Amino acid sequence: MSKIVVIGGTGLIGSQVVAKLTTYGHDAIAASPGTGVNSITGEGLAEALAGADVVVDVSNSPSFEKDAVLDFFTTSTNNLLAAEKVASVGHHVALTIVGTNRPQNIDYFHAKAAQEKLIAESGVPYSFVHATQFFEFIGSIAATVAEGAEVRLPGALIQPLASADVATAVARTAAGEPLNGDIEIAGPEVFTMDEFIRQGLAFRGDHRSVVQDPDAQYFGAHIEERTLLPVDGAQIFSTTLAQWLPENPAR
Template identity: 75%
Template sequence: MARIIVIGGTGLIGSKVVAKLNEHGHEAIPAAPSTGVDTITGEGVADALAGADVVVDVSNSPSFEAKAVLDFFTTSTNTLLAAEKHAGVKHHVALTIVGTNRPNNIDYFAAKAAQEKLIRESGVPYSLVHATQFFEFLGAIADTSMVDGAVHLPGSLVQPMAAEDVATAVTRTAAGAPLNADIEIAGPEQFGLDEFVRRGLAFRGDPREVVRDESATYYGALVGERELVPVDGAQIFATTLADWLPLNPPRH
């Protein structure tokens, strides 16, 4: 069984990946600043990766501001790739986003695309898992889309999925041979962004009105109708929004 280091292994996806890998007999170890591993400063990285077979990177930037998020992903990824080469790591798995390889003006996507390029060109065997939006971020999307007391979102299509399913896909990928390629994963249903958030808020009894507004932005950027949905051939997971909502009340 493999020794697998999970960067961002204490977070929403990472903690699930660690648990799933360990359940399947691997030695999965969470790595994050809270465990003494900082991929920005480099602190603890070499020690953490010593003897590792696989590195899974599900870390995320604390800021979505254009320069900050680009600096985070390029610095962190360069640190990891250099340490992986030194340690002889055989497989680098990174979680990224559906749509980064399409024309868009989303700063976060540009930063992830830069991260992906570094990985592809590194010489380290890799797999890139592109996921659609998580159900878990429904509330955050609403909160960041408030205009004059209502939630304003475009009808751009999304095909969201449960974090549990994302973690399953990342786990399977980490346990397998490097793909040296990209895969896309998604949930089973497409919604307009406005409809996705409207259904979630309504189920939770949140009284905020959701307004379909094609001039509204998504995390600061205008998005086209199909920029956020997967292409043919994506791996589709079964959990629907209706399945997920009763099991995931909002956090207060």
């Protein structure tokens, strides 16, 4: 049995990772500001990481503004890595995004790439889990680009998956040996971004018009058609959008 500390362990992904690791027989600790562990201020980090074998970071920035998101991920990651070295943690697992290591102009992705660089160069054994977009973010994606009764999205391709499948991949990675590299994970179906949101909103009775617009932006930037797709050899989970929607009310 390993002691595994999950930073962001009370959130959407983190809470599921904690549950899965516990099922696997590990001592999984949910660490977040709500449990007295703050990776930005450093509060509670030393105590939480004492005796830890693995740290899993699934925390997220409260702001996607360029400077704020970069500051969040670099500050949090530097604090975590420093505490891990003191505690002799043997494996750092970070959940990140498919596309951060490809040419793009998304501020959030650049911040995640900076986080990955800090981890890879830290000397702490590590694993990255690059995930595609989650089904759970249908509503929030639509909200960020909605203009009245119209939702305008690019036609870029996307291969989304369920958060439960993300949590499974992260938990399995945390329970294994460090990769000192990455895996990519995705769902079984490829959509254009507008198709994905259109299907999700329609199922939930949201009658806003979803329009494919080549000038529309994603996370404040224009993206290429295949930027968000996984590479060959990615781990593909089986949950489809049609299977997931009936089990998940609007968020």
